[in-house]
Amino acid sequence: MVKQFDDKLNMIKWIGILTMTIDHVGYFLFPGLIWMRMIGRIAFPCFLYSTIEGTERTSHYKKYISRLFLLGALSMPITPNTINVLFLLGLFSLSLKYRKYFFVFLFLSFFAEYSLYGFLFGWAIYWMTREDRLQGIIGSVVIQLMFGFSIQALSLLAVPLFLIKKGIRLPHLPRYFFYWFYPLHQAVLLLMVLYLN
Numbered sequence: 001m002v003k004q005f006d007d008k009l010n011m012i013k014w015i016g017i018l019t020m021t022i023d024h025v026g027y028f029l030f031p032g033l034i035w036m037r038m039i040g041r042i043a044f045p046c047f048l049y050s051t052i053e054g055t056e057r058t059s060h061y062k063k064y065i066s067r068l069f070l071l072g073a074l075s076m077p078i079t080p081n082t083i084n085v086l087f088l089l090g091l092f093s094l095s096l097k098y099r100k101y102f103f104v105f106l107f108l109s110f111f112a113e114y115s116l117y118g119f120l121f122g123w124a125i126y127w128m129t130r131e132d133r134l135q136g137i138i139g140s141v142v143i144q145l146m147f148g149f150s151i152q153a154l155s156l157l158a159v160p161l162f163l164i165k166k167g168i169r170l171p172h173l174p175r176y177f178f179y180w181f182y183p184l185h186q187a188v189l190l191l192m193v194l195y196l197n
Contacts (some may be wrong), residue, residue, distance in 0.1 A: 128162060141156065
C-alpha cells in the first residue's frame with residue numbers, strides 16, 4: 001500500500017477541482033457560455049482516476065466508502081442531479097474492491113449521475129492505468145461512441161494526464177478538501193442564483 005505523497009495524483013485532483021468549478025459556474029450562472037461546460041468535461045475522469053487511487057491506497061476502506069456515500073447523501077438537496085456523482089464514484093469504488101458483485105454495481109450505477117457511461121469509463125481508465133494502456137485507451141474512445149459522441153467526449157482530453165509518470169508539484173490539497181468543497185461550492189452558487197433572481 002503506497003503512503004507517500006504523490007505529485008501526479010495531487011495535480012490531477014487540482015485539475016479536477018478547477019475544471020469542475022468552471023463547469024458549475026457555467027451551469028449555475030452562465031448557461032449560455034458553452035466553453036465553460038466544455039472545460040468542465042475534464043473534471044469527471046479526473047475524479048474517476050482519483051477514486052481508483054483512493055480505493056487502492058486507503059487503509060480504512062469502510063471509512064473511505066462511507067464518506068463518499070455520506071457526502072453524496074448530504075449533497076442531494078444541492079446538486080442538480082439528486083443521485084449525484086459521489087454515488088457513482090462510490091459504486092465504481094465498490095466494483096473495484098468487490099469484483100464478484102460487478103454487475104450489481106453496474107446495474108445500480110444506472111440510477112446515478114453519469115450512469116452506465118461513467119461507471120464503464122471508470123473501468124476503462126482503470127484498465128488503461130493498471131492492465132493494458134492501449135486497450136484502456138481504445139475502451140475509453142469506444143465508450144464515448146457507445147453513449148453518443150457529444151460534448152462529453154471532450155473528457156478524453158484528460159486521458160494524457162493518467163499516462164504521464166510524474167506530475168507538476170502543486171500545493172498539497174488537504175485530505176478531505178474535495179468532500180467538503182463539492183457540496184459547499186454548489187451551495188454558494190445556488191445562493192448566488194437565488195439572490196440574482
